[in-house]
Every structure is written in structure tokens, then in C-alpha cells.
Amino acid sequence: MNMRSYQAQDFEGCVGLFIDVFNAAPWNNEWTNSVATTFISDLTQTPGFRAFVALDEEGTINGVMLGRVKHWWRGQEYYIDEFYVKSSVQGQGIGTRLLDFASENLKTDGIHNIVLLTDERTPAYSYYLKRGYQEFSSIKFLHKGL
Numbered sequence: 001m002n003m004r005s006y007q008a009q010d011f012e013g014c015v016g017l018f019i020d021v022f023n024a025a026p027w028n029n030e031w032t033n034s035v036a037t038t039f040i041s042d043l044t045q046t047p048g049f050r051a052f053v054a055l056d057e058e059g060t061i062n063g064v065m066l067g068r069v070k071h072w073w074r075g076q077e078y079y080i081d082e083f084y085v086k087s088s089v090q091g092q093g094i095g096t097r098l099l100d101f102a103s104e105n106l107k108t109d110g111i112h113n114i115v116l117l118t119d120e121r122t123p124a125y126s127y128y129l130k131r132g133y134q135e136f137s138s139i140k141f142l143h144k145g146l
């Protein structure tokens with residue numbers, strides 16, 4: 001498995017894998033190709049966009065981390081928008097290697113903190129906790145249907 005920074009040529013692979021992973025359990029989303037393409041295209045055009053991919057020996061994308069560098073008063077931090085590994089190869093260490101690769105790259109560039117949102121009812125929540133991520137229990141994610 002090779003890890004590297006995202007390149008424009010990775011776009012379609014990132015969209016396809018995103019749909020495969022998040023339309024499957026435990027997320028069971030209902031992304032169409034059209035909406036997912038717009039969603040990820042928007043992310044890639046966000047100021048500070050920075051992303052990393054894991055590729056197998058054939059160059060197929062098996063893991064993706066999409067995010068952005070944010071300028072916060074404590075310094076720069078990286079916000080993970082999406083992080084996903086191909087369903088058939090999850091649990092084989094690819095995600096952890098990609099997370100470590102991204103962390104090292106970001107640290108080298110002076111980014112001192114990684115932040116993200118996830119759903120505590122999914123395996124991803126304990127995944128992050130086991131890897132040293134800490135919960136801000138006082139911060140709540142609110143929404144209101146309109």
C-alpha cells in the first residue's frame with residue numbers, strides 16, 4: 001500500500017469509494033453519484049483543502065482522507081471532513097497507516113492539532129478514541145430542520 005498526498009487525478013476514485021463505503025453499513029447513506037460528486041468537488045475547492053490517499057499495487061485508491069487546514073487562534077489545525085477505507089479491506093491497518101502518514105505530514109508543516117466530528121454509535125468513534133483522540137464533551141453538534 002502506497003500513501004501520498006491527493007492529486008487532481010484521484011478525484012473520481014475518491015468519489016466512487018466514498019459512495020461505496022458510506023452507502024454501506026454502518027452508515028447506510030443514500031449518496032447518488034451526482035450529489036457525491038458535487039460534495040467532494042466542493043471539498044476540493046475549499047480554501048486550505050488538503051487530502052491523502054492510500055493506493056494498492058495497481059494504483060487503485062483504497063483509502064482516502066479529505067480535509068482542510070484551518071487557521072485557528074492557537075495556530076493551524078487540520079479538520080478531517082471525510083476518512084474512509086474500502087469496505088473489503090477495512091480492519092487491515094490501512095486506515096491507521098493513512099492516519100499516521102497524514103499526521104506526520106501535517107506535523108512537519110507546523111499543524112499542531114487534528115479535529116473531526118463522528119457519530120458515537122459507529123465503530124469510528126472508538127477507533128479514534130483508541131488512537132489518542134479526545135472528546136470535547138461540552139461541545140454539541142446542533143441542528144434544526146427547516
Ligand SMILES: CC(C)(COP(=O)(O)OP(=O)(O)OC[C@H]1O[C@@H](n2cnc3c(N)ncnc32)[C@H](O)[C@@H]1OP(=O)(O)O)[C@@H](O)C(=O)NCCC(=O)NCCS
Nearest residue numbers: 083084085090091092093094095096097118123124127130
Ligand atoms: C474508520 C476506518 C477509516 C478505519 O480504517 P481501517 O483500515 O478499517 O482501520 P485499521 O485496520 O487501521 O484499524 C483497525 C481498527 O478499525 C476497526 N474497524 C474495523 N472495521 C471498521 C469499520 N468498518 N469501521 C470503523 N472501524 C472499523 C477495528 O475494530 C480496529 O480497531 P482496533 O484497532 O481498536 O481493534 C474504516 O474502517 C472505514 O472506512 N470505516 C467506514 C467509514 C468510517 O466510519 N469513516 C470514519 C468516519 S468519521
